[in-house]
Amino acid sequence: MNQGLLGKLGLDTKMAVGFLGVLLFMMGDGLELGWLSSYLIDNGLSMQQSALLFSVYGFAVAIAAWFSGVLAEVMGPKKVMTIGLILFVVGTLIFLLVGIPTMNLAIMIPTYSLRGLGYPLFAYSFLVWLSYYAPQERLGTAVGWFWVSFAAGLNVLGAYYSSFALPYLGEMKTLWSALIFVAIGAFLAIYLNKDDGSNRRTFESKLDMFKYISKGITIAFERPKVGLGGIVRTINTAGAYGLVVFLPAFMMDVGFTRTEWLQIYGALWTSNVVFNLIWGMVGDRFGWRNTVMWFGGVGCAVTILGLYYVPFFLGPNYIATTIMAIIFGACVAAFVPLSALMPSLAPENRGAAMSVLNLGAGLSTFVGPAIVGLFIGTVGTVGILWIYSSLYVVSAILMVFVTLPKESKEKVKAVKIPAVQ
Template sequence: MDGLLGKLGMDRKMALGYFGVLIFMMGDGLELGWLSSYFTDHGLSVQQSALVFSVYGFAVAVAAWLSGVLAEVLGPRKAMMLGLSLFVAGTLVFLTFGITSMNLAIILPTYALRGLGYPLFAYSFLVWVTYYAPSDKLGTAVGWFWFAFSGGLNVLGAYYSSFALPVLGEMKTLWSALIFVLLGATVAIFLNKDKNHSKKFENKSEALKYLLKGVTIAFENPKIGMGGIVRTINTSAAYGFVVFMPAFMMDLGFTRSEWLQIYGSLWTSNIIFNLIFGIVGDKLGWRNTVMWFGGVGCAVFTVAFYYVPLAAGPNYFVATAVAACYGACLAGFVPLSALIPSLAPENRGAAMSILNLGAGLSTFVGPAIVGAFIGLVDTVGVIWIYTGLYLISAVLMKFVTLSKKEAEEAERVSLEEFQNAQKA
């Protein structure tokens, strides 16, 4: 088994952690593809639904930023346990008081509370991975993380919902999320064999200083800041799609189950290419992979995701193929998780906080663009805004370079961390 995992680029000590993240994120993401249409079917407007997802995304962004530095201050396991606690508490209050009332004043804070949980859980584990993996395998290691993350959040969650909704209904399907979250957390936190990496702080002042490092590092090293902007753009359209694309696709003649399966195919392709582009990034260069496959590729297939179904009509197989191509290009951004921490090898947690902040902001920016512009420029205008952002991300990556000195330093620190982990 160890030999097989080694050939796949996954260390046996971290394998259970990846599996736990997969199951946890399945519970977190099972409502992602249909909750917006549920809101609009029960009295909210598209703009109000976008507001809910934007506020949720803001909470995700805050927790995502905190995850990197909290993983350093508390250690990854404790940070992940904090994320689990917040997710469970948020789910309980949202399902008990929020969605049952369909009162926006209650839905906004309760769903936002739920959004604080998963970034602390998942992104703290990502920090754990970046410290443990050797530099020459880091792209593959983070590829496995995004395989597990996206596979749970967007694939298994979507497919599970497509079959569970007709049987359980919306509310019971939402409650079932707790089963997957608790199971995944048990595996990732308590059964994962690797020891924590944790930075030791002598006092609270030192810990607070490092917390602030998760902001200042973006200005001290502008390439890290630009990487955070690119990461924000990366999945912003994907999170925006769930706000308005279900209605668009159903207006074309697709059923809700077909839409969920098309959306699931997008992320099925994505998780496969997360691994492929992790390996490709290690071979062809992290920056070039992000710039061409990620930025330019996503720009092309964002446009196609709108115009091809519009021209072909409710053709399930054609729409699925286009969605899969977009999902594949979305994975082109995976090497960012190797490139950005390598720019600050002594402060990887802080650097990852900027990257995680970008990941969280994408869940805010994507729906916010819909809420702000769909009334002005309609669906097609929103599609072109996302397309323009992807092209901007490609241009920004031209400047996010890893010098020979930075690469050597990253390799040295990574080797020390890896040797310490092997001795543990």
């Protein structure tokens, strides 16, 4: 890696351009997440229809995330990222030109789902490229930077941009502006960030190619540690995604305003973005598995309960609740070293291992809200948070068994990691 400022941060010029591209692409993808559902309901869809639209979208995300790793190895990351870009643009064009104006679910569901296929193919294929390009001893730092870019674009900058753009542009023009961010991001990540193709596999026949694609499924059974890692990744953000379904009502019952809750939630994800990088560096120095197990699993199990008990006992104490949200967001980020650990568990099938990890990321968007739907009527807010807390404890226990192969462990230990400045 090049030295200088970027080198000290665990980057080089090639990486930095790619990360900026991912950030802008995800910003375009995520700018509507906080308000599109309410807009569609206000303009003719029922709550059930809106839920169906986003459920199918989430299913598309999970499928694309699952196969992004092996496709990146079969076709090359650059080509798969380009396919993701095309699907996103085509889906957006039809969704905005025909779907929303007619409010026809038969058009809206498949076209919005094309958007859902687009971003995992783009972003997670870049992550596979990164797992080959970055040196083993700095891989945790590199994937930390990836998740900084990913989360900052999807969960933070997109939402903040919409908060400023909507009053001036309106909903439709704001949605159209997503294509600008996506186009610039793709240009940076695909065309300025040249892929040398060194991580693309060659196959003697199409049968061999399809057998390898199936690795995105079978690797979880052939390498049980990879399967366990996928389960841990599912638990990772299930709680964070589930919160938005039920916690706002609790917070406002306690006495917070809607604006205060949104600021608290924004602080959670801003903290998550910052600590995505910090935990990557910590994982490189003190162990990927230990970081995930203790700071991720155990940390989330404790801090997610604080989101209930702090306002329950202290009332609408904005500062105390914001601090608790910041700590929880930091603990959610402590799962970042999984992105370095998983490909190291199956070094000869890195793309397949990353596909399992990506599937877990996609499934978390189902699991979190599904738990709310199944149990909120019987156990209430505090019961849901205890379920999430228990799942985080389970993730910590599973990490006991997710150990590196001896040869990979020795390779990492043999390299002296420079101290984080």
